[in-house]
Amino acid sequence: MPFFFKGNQKAKKNQESLKTDDSSPENDHVTGNIRQSLSENLNIIKEKTGNSSDIVVRQLKTGLGGQVETAIVYVAGIADEKAIHEFLIESILNSKELKKKEDSRDILDSIAADAVALGGVHQKERLASVFDSLMAGDTVILADGAQFAVVASTKGGEKRSIKEPENQQAFRGSREGFIESLDTNLSLVRRIVKNPNLWVEKMTMGSVTKTDVALMYINGICNEKTVKEVKKRLAGIEIDSILESGYIEQLIEDVPFTTFPTIYHTERPDMVAGNLLEGRIAIFVDGTPFVLLVPAVFIQFFQSVEDYYSRFDIATFIRFLRVLIFFISLIAPAVYVGATTFHQEMIPTELLIVIAAQREIVPFPAVVEALMMEVSFEILREAGIRLPKAIGSAVSIVGAIVIGQAAVQAGIVSPAMVIIVAITAISSFATPAFAMAISARIVRFFFIIAAATTGFYGIILGLIIMFVHLNSMRSFGVPYMTPFAPFIPKNWGDTIFRSPWWTHEKRPELLGNDNKLRQGHDQKPQPPEPGDMKTDQQKGDGNEPQH
Structure with a gap:
């Protein structure tokens, strides 16, 4: 069976190549530290990207007498080209401080500190980090003679407008739905939950795709053990690509061999906000409008967002x-x-x-x-x-x-x-x-x-x-069958039956943290007795004409 062992050896080599760090000696000619020579750095970028036509390189001359050569590199389509031209290139060309400097390191420091009118500007020394930022939509600024690069956050490009989700429509409530942009989806939830305890933790998953994944939960409400468990399962994923949230769903679920879903997914920001307030955790994946919610229970899949907006x-x-x-x-x-x-x-x-x-x-x-x-x-x-x-x-x-x-x-x-x-x-x-x-x-x-x-x-x-x-x-x-098994009578008000809102004083058991109080005590409406409500004509306003 020599062919069988050869196949295993090839598979092992492929796995090893998948796990190989970019900083290994074999790949050092394209992923080591940034070189002093600008032309060498640009050649490395072109070689690594295969001279792709969407890699845009704009070379400029700045410094005292225009003696220092600089280059601005970005990927067309995933970077905001309008912001690059208006706030980056023009700022560098029109900066009076840059025209007084001679050293390339001083020029990059000045660009990072003062010249660039963009947020999220930082320095990178490793080519691997430069490539990661470049492929994520950021803009890289290089200078001849400097062994570091300035990376400006310019993520943008075309994206779908916010519309009502087609799969989860509601006759009452918000008409906004998630889109394929991770930052936009996070902002839609933040517009609903305006609280500093709404925490977001980002990570990158997929050794090839480098997909951005975000974890969102409300600190103080969400169970800390659940947060640690979710982080542990996400950290244990080793895969080359994450193309949709369904990849993560299948890799972190508790029971893989079942037809019943154990992770809830939704396209509605208001549904995510409501579940976060109950103590759940939301998992956002860049490139998909479907957000995962954990933990999930059986009865949750029969509930709709308008149930909470109706009587x-x-x-x-x-x-x-x-x-x-x-x-x-x-x-x-x-x-x-x-x-x-x-x-x-x-x-x-x-x-x-x-x-x-x-x-x-x-x-x-x-x-x-x-x-x-x-x-x-x-x-x-x-x-x-x-x-x-x-x-x-x-x-x-x-x-x-x-x-x-x-x-x-x-x-x-x-x-x-x-x-x-x-x-x-x-x-x-x-x-x-x-x-x-x-x-x-x-x-x-x-x-x-x-x-x-x-x-x-x-x-x-x-x-x-x-x-x-x-x-x-x-x-x-x-x-999965909470609150039926185990039997929790307090939570039966939000199962097959939906009790009045003024009875939901506490959050669901087994989901929330120490902060279980949802609303004040005795919120039942208490209107005055019918005999106590009289119109002005019945009471008399004291201005009746005298006879």
Whole structure:
């Protein structure tokens, strides 16, 4: 098996090359310290970047008599070119102090201290740091004769405007949604939570992509142990690329082998702010509008942001409806299969006669009907997502109608099965969290098979197994079924039911830190008695005319 060992050796070499530090002797000719010669530094940059056309090099002459050669280097498209020209190049060319200096080191020091009208100016001595800053959108200033560079923060470029998120729309509340810019997303949350205890810690992940990742939490509310655990898991990630927050989600979750999500993701800044105030931690990833929230619990995936903006009775009704719809989307086809196959006595006689008449010409058993229709609807749903928006919805709707009608007329499936599968498909769209909805779509097939095997006994056994599995799961140390298991009566006011806001005096247990107080005591509205409220006409203002 020599080829097998060769393959292992190649894999090990690739891993070693991935972990190789840029400052190793082999790469010292392109990643060592900055050279004194400006031309040599520029050649190193061009060599390292492969003479890429988007690497812009602007050479200037400054100092006394224009004797000192300087160069401004940036990457077009990810740097703010307008700021570079207006606040950087013009500042250097028009600076009177620079025209009096002869030494290149003094010139760079003066540029960093006075000449550059930009924030975030600092010095770099290592070429590796220069490349990291350059690829992040910063501008590098080099001078002939100086063994360090000045790096100015000029991150910019084109980015998508802030709009309402398409996947998490709300009839009441903010219309702002996250975009692909990390700094913009952080600012959207800071505009809501104007508190110095809102802490942000940035890090870089991915040995190749160098993706910026930010951790956000409220100090004093968030549990310190949870913060340390999140940092530990993020620090343990060794990967070459982070292209979306889903990469991190799959690398830090507690239970990898489950269809149910243990990390919540959202596009709404107000939802992130609300979860931060409950003691959760937000993980932002540059290049994606989806922000991760940990820890996550099961009931959280059935809650929507407008539940907190509406009256408690309306929110309670809607939440209860969502949970009921979730179970409909989970077991409705299985119940139909089990009832028509094993438990016909549980169906009313009139309905049973109708179903039997419809199934008389159908050549397949109920389980085959259900699986065929479910697979067909999944294909249509996926096709509707992948097709252009202008025709995607039309194709999915028309396709469902045509296929359903044709299947019934051909005698392949019964009309009752088409109705059941259609109700199930519609119910799956009512779950606010897509991750939980798609989990129900997957688990649904197992319930159909269980119902076809042992009827309702299989469905009940499947539900027991599912709830045992859910109770065994954790999300960053927090039981997944909190506050049902463990049973915490104080937190039941924000589960399937949503109690009035004036009853939420404390934050959820197992999430918050020592600061559990959310609002003042006895915030229940206490309007005056009807007899105490009188209009001015009833009271009399003392200015009645005298008779």
